[in-house]
Amino acid sequence: MSLVHGMRACGLAVLLGVLGGCASAPVSVPAMSGDAARPAQASGWIRSELYFAVGNEDGSDRIDEARWREFLDHEVTQRFPDGLTVIDGYGQWRFREEGRLVRQRCKILVVLHEDRAQHRADIEAIRQAWKQATGHESVLWSRQPVEVSF
Template identity: 75%
Template sequence: MSSVRAIRHGVLAALLALLAGCATAPVTPAMRGDAERPAQASGWMRSELYFAVGNEDGNGTIDDARWRDFLDREVTPRFPDGLTVLDGYGQWRFREQGRLVRQRCKVLVLLHEDTAQRRTDIDAIRQAWKRETAHESVLWARQTVEVSF
């Protein structure tokens, strides 16, 4: 029995040594494949774009296939490193008519450097959606954020 116990202790000690080595080995950006991304940065923006995809009454509904096609054509080429899409529900009042519209929406969240090119890319996405759907607007909310990768 003591030889089995000694083997177990030896295996456990070897595993702990391996795990300790893994925990202390630094991971560099180049090892992760993102050498151009800083580990932490300030002066970045969080942009949220709100796209109407369907009115409560069922009129003007954009199906998931059409939305994914739009993402593939217009958004992903401009932001290939990543994005987040959230399903939402909201309402909007037309001021002139006083009419309230409730609708489903997609919220696109982009974290990006605050550059003229990124602002141009986002505006191009908004204009493409309005052209394709004949919607009046795509709300763009933005704020400065600090990021860490």
Template identity: 50%
Template structure:
């Protein structure tokens, strides 16, 4: 019986030793530090303070009338002329479906749309650039609005 107790204690000791060793060793994926790849570049900071994420929604035309409204080529021309020169460091564009109901409408319009996402330092100059983009689109299309959603953002490159 003494031998069985010693064997049981030994097995328990080995088990706890294995658990403790397992806790002390990190998996390979966790031991690699995660850092930004671009350092010292103001356009692509390792850490940020005072940046925002702005999303602009542009209606291209009625969803069930793709031959009318703004074409893909027309959108790219607008992007090249009005957006890229103001934010050359980077942006994202997504195709989205949207709905809009104007003040005088009784039902919403279903629209082909583009979602423009831009992250940038929150300065008066950059906010003015965003408003210039919105104004240019409304002038080009006659639309009443370009929806803007802006939130604080923590970015790293």
């Protein structure tokens, strides 16, 4: 199984699951106070999602929780110390040529950050570090503009 396809499977399945629950009416968010480091409301921010394969098709772990936590502490938290979210995910992908369905567990890292070159470089460094540490071929990076309020 190609890990590229596995990451696509995980990312696509989780994305579809998240989007399926997003058909609600807009919610009004009251204005809140902030500080210079964390403004009450800000535009020019990005929501970056990274999808890391951690499990085999048979449900066994390729990357155990201790190894994931070590990676998170050493590669991610140093670059984004102000906060992040990790979601356990599961995805699947069908190889078109073979018709074979691949299923895989994953970790989804969500980071909200200002849209700056340094943050984009940090995200890319995290992706490269994971590929080097695990031998995986791919880490899916999905990003979209967001407005944030703290």
